[in-house]
Amino acid sequence: MFDARRVRRLLIGVAASCVLATAAFAQAFPERPVRLVTYYSAGSGPDLVIRTVAEQLAKAWGQPVIVDNRPGGGGMVSINALKTAPADGYTFGVSDNSVLAVYPLLNPSVPFNAEQELVPINLWMNTPFYLVISPQSPFKTAGELIAYAKANPGKLSYGSPTGIGNPGHLGMEIFKAETGTHLVLIPYKASQPMFADMATGRLDVAFATLGSARAAIQSGGVAAIAVASRQRQVVRPDIPTLAESGGPADLEVNGWMAMFAPRGVPAHILKKVRADVDQVLHSPDVVRRINELGNEAVTANGDKVAEMLRNDNIRLGKIIKTLGIKAE
Numbered sequence: 001m002f003d004a005r006r007v008r009r010l011l012i013g014v015a016a017s018c019v020l021a022t023a024a025f026a027q028a029f030p031e032r033p034v035r036l037v038t039y040y041s042a043g044s045g046p047d048l049v050i051r052t053v054a055e056q057l058a059k060a061w062g063q064p065v066i067v068d069n070r071p072g073g074g075g076m077v078s079i080n081a082l083k084t085a086p087a088d089g090y091t092f093g094v095s096d097n098s099v100l101a102v103y104p105l106l107n108p109s110v111p112f113n114a115e116q117e118l119v120p121i122n123l124w125m126n127t128p129f130y131l132v133i134s135p136q137s138p139f140k141t142a143g144e145l146i147a148y149a150k151a152n153p154g155k156l157s158y159g160s161p162t163g164i165g166n167p168g169h170l171g172m173e174i175f176k177a178e179t180g181t182h183l184v185l186i187p188y189k190a191s192q193p194m195f196a197d198m199a200t201g202r203l204d205v206a207f208a209t210l211g212s213a214r215a216a217i218q219s220g221g222v223a224a225i226a227v228a229s230r231q232r233q234v235v236r237p238d239i240p241t242l243a244e245s246g247g248p249a250d251l252e253v254n255g256w257m258a259m260f261a262p263r264g265v266p267a268h269i270l271k272k273v274r275a276d277v278d279q280v281l282h283s284p285d286v287v288r289r290i291n292e293l294g295n296e297a298v299t300a301n302g303d304k305v306a307e308m309l310r311n312d313n314i315r316l317g318k319i320i321k322t323l324g325i326k327a328e
Helices: 004-028 045-061 073-083 097-106 142-151 167-179 191-199 210-219 267-281 284-292 302-323
Strands: 034-038 065-069 091-096 118-133 157-160 184-187 205-209 223-227 254-262
Touching (some): 034 073, 045 091, 045 118, 045 210, 045 267, 045 284, 073 097, 073 254, 097 167, 097 302, 118 142, 118 167, 118 267, 118 302, 142 167, 157 167, 167 184, 167 302, 191 205, 191 210, 210 223, 254 302, 267 284
Parallel strands (some): 034 065
Antiparallel strands (some): 091 254, 118 205, 118 223, 118 254
16 A cells, blocks of 8 residues: 555655765765866966865865966967866866956857856955066156057057956056057067167067066066056055056056856866865955065955956957957
């Protein structure tokens, strides 16, 4: 005879077992090393941040957290490694909006859509760009530079630190459009050759991160006259904002770095990883390390990162189309 009560008890028991098993699995995770794939080169500023976070996560999880540096291909080498990794929660990626938004916009033939193919975990930091000039330049403020550029169109040159489409390049193109100035672009494959030319006066100005320009600034090879952000930075409170220096009041030039997972990672693992990483990102040692490397230690959840990515695709897509910027 059909016993409804007995069947109900069995179903409740099965459901409870599933819940307990999931909870136990989440508590046990991770049971082996976790990999963080990134396109940043070993020893670079962002890589040092990633390694700082990885060390703290390893302590919290009791398992090694391995930083897997895969530079090349405009960041796509690392992205492909992340996309094709098993969705078991043992491989995550750390990347930025230059790769996730700008590169696909400049290379429409590249079969990649971060919004559709990756799951954002959380935001790790923002990286503001500084307006840097040659020490031989007579300009002390952004306002003085703008005034000269308006009176002498095409006489000033600006550098793009890593080719076409990086935040420094796009930021300067917006700067030109908003100030009605004409500066000549000189693209570089890396930041250091750009700073070398700036030190000798062969290059006039650029937007660059503090992390990349720190040594050149300390040696006197370049001078930072403004930061393209809404507020002065903790690490260099002596450098005024672009608005304070006489530049466009609403122009912000920055990059952001976030953690992502491949599609298909179980929800309970994503929840645990988000919570653990967020706790690490708020620890004083990690905040201090991020700031001292020239970044802003700001965090946000995965939904906010998805919104930032979506906004960058729309905003930067319009800029790239309007200005006719194409990949090299």
